[in-house]
Amino acid sequence: MPKPAGRAIAPPKGKLGVMLVGLGAVSTTFIAGVENVRRGGGLPIGSLTQMGTIRLGKRTDRRSPKIKDFVPLAGVADLVFAAWDPIPDDAYTAARKAGVLEPHHLEPIGAFLKGIKPLPAAFDQNYVKRLHGTNVKRAKTKRELAEQLRADIRHFKQTGGVDRVVMIWAASTEVFLTPGPAHQSVAALEQAMECNDPAIAPSMLYAYAALMEDVPFANGAPNLTVDIPALERLAEERKLTIGGKDFKTGQTMMKTVLAPAFKARMLGLAGWYSTNILGNRDGEVLDDPESFKTKEESKLGVLEYILQPDQYPELYGNVFHKVRINYYPPRGDNKEGWDNIDIFGWLGYPMQIKVDFLCRDSILAAPIVLDLALFFDLAQRARLSGIQEWLSFYFKSPQTAPGLYPEHDLFIQQTKLKNTLRWLMGEEQITHLGIEYYEQA
Numbered sequence: 001m002p003k004p005a006g007r008a009i010a011p012p013k014g015k016l017g018v019m020l021v022g023l024g025a026v027s028t029t030f031i032a033g034v035e036n037v038r039r040g041g042g043l044p045i046g047s048l049t050q051m052g053t054i055r056l057g058k059r060t061d062r063r064s065p066k067i068k069d070f071v072p073l074a075g076v077a078d079l080v081f082a083a084w085d086p087i088p089d090d091a092y093t094a095a096r097k098a099g100v101l102e103p104h105h106l107e108p109i110g111a112f113l114k115g116i117k118p119l120p121a122a123f124d125q126n127y128v129k130r131l132h133g134t135n136v137k138r139a140k141t142k143r144e145l146a147e148q149l150r151a152d153i154r155h156f157k158q159t160g161g162v163d164r165v166v167m168i169w170a171a172s173t174e175v176f177l178t179p180g181p182a183h184q185s186v187a188a189l190e191q192a193m194e195c196n197d198p199a200i201a202p203s204m205l206y207a208y209a210a211l212m213e214d215v216p217f218a219n220g221a222p223n224l225t226v227d228i229p230a231l232e233r234l235a236e237e238r239k240l241t242i243g244g245k246d247f248k249t250g251q252t253m254m255k256t257v258l259a260p261a262f263k264a265r266m267l268g269l270a271g272w273y274s275t276n277i278l279g280n281r282d283g284e285v286l287d288d289p290e291s292f293k294t295k296e297e298s299k300l301g302v303l304e305y306i307l308q309p310d311q312y313p314e315l316y317g318n319v320f321h322k323v324r325i326n327y328y329p330p331r332g333d334n335k336e337g338w339d340n341i342d343i344f345g346w347l348g349y350p351m352q353i354k355v356d357f358l359c360r361d362s363i364l365a366a367p368i369v370l371d372l373a374l375f376f377d378l379a380q381r382a383r384l385s386g387i388q389e390w391l392s393f394y395f396k397s398p399q400t401a402p403g404l405y406p407e408h409d410l411f412i413q414q415t416k417l418k419n420t421l422r423w424l425m426g427e428e429q430i431t432h433l434g435i436e437y438y439e440q441a
């Protein structure tokens, strides 16, 4: 068979700027982690781009390069950081307050972290009730705020020594919003920004500013943000990559591994009770019912799509699914996520599974931020515009084209991601059929 063509990809020359919205626990753990990796102070564990391999060709070919050697990704040495935050702490102070990384990972890079000072944020307390910020932009209209963000991006491009920029939302979860008339077209969005329509959340201003400055945008929180027709269209028109929502890290990652296993074995599910205790600032923000509602929607969606109750009413037609997040300061960033899962088997006999995941939220999120920065930059250089569904692997609530349901199964997502990389590089897709090994024999 002739080799597939592959895709023209511009080489990753020069520096890649990563503009982070929010300089809290996730962002500082990501930045400090990258700097430690660059100085040989630790391994980028959890990062598929840095640690993962990809099988090419037949199993007997024994070709499994590292992903970073297979696709032309920017290197970690080439990343340059900038951030916005309404809290004026520099990255060192913010990392110390977040309490995720220990002094031996922060002190040797103290001067580097102190050099990353947050730009004033486009912040509005109506959208994150539990935060009080002083480092904020002032403007008469939301449109003006977006213009100020655009100026920040241009300034970073000019002074940061960067050739390309990606933007990632790693800021607090905003209150729950549903798509409305203001979100349906670019003209309606711009008009709504002019007249300070409450339907326009700060996160939309960042996404709009990014797209107007030719910067790809990824959304790590469950906010609506770029998941609206207006910004999807803007990304298409301007040939830019976008995607979200909500980093898939702890409890939901486990859910999207376990639920497909039950379905694969045709085991029934009666109920799934998930609760969390969490003591960081994210936990405090999520203690507000309106921000929690945004998170709850994102966490609840996965079972419905994986289990397909319409197709399997006897197994999944009556699932009781509950998700709670409880703010509990003593634990800080070290979240505990409990799951009680009531399943049933042969003739309906009930069984239970308990999962108690003592995780570290930002330790799980940081490598996802790295991979998204590198893959969004790759996608942009490959001229893949609009929603990047192949990066669903990283999101709790993946954005899809209108009319498509999201794929949540972690291993289908992984297969899709790797097949996309093979396709980009002109390698055969791996179907897992494997009959040729036996027919030849």
Ligand SMILES: NC(=O)c1ccc[n+]([C@@H]2O[C@H](COP(=O)([O-])OP(=O)(O)OC[C@H]3O[C@@H](n4cnc5c(N)ncnc54)[C@H](O)[C@@H]3O)[C@@H](O)[C@H]2O)c1
Pocket (backbone or CB within 6 Å): 021, 022, 023, 024, 025, 026, 027, 084, 085, 086, 087, 098, 121, 122, 123, 124, 128, 131, 133, 169, 170, 171, 172, 173, 174, 202, 203, 220, 221, 222, 246, 247, 248, 249, 250, 280, 281, 282, 285, 361, 362, 364, 365
């Ligand atoms: N850690 C995880 O496992 C995980 C998983 C999925 C999603 N997330 C999401 O990632 C986000 C960041 O989490 P975190 O633990 O770093 O939270 P955090 O509270 O430590 O940091 C968020 C930062 O965003 C800032 N912020 C709020 N509104 C802003 C705005 N309009 N502009 C700029 N900055 C703003 C806050 O001041 C804060 O410093 C949260 O929305 C969280 O829900 C985290």
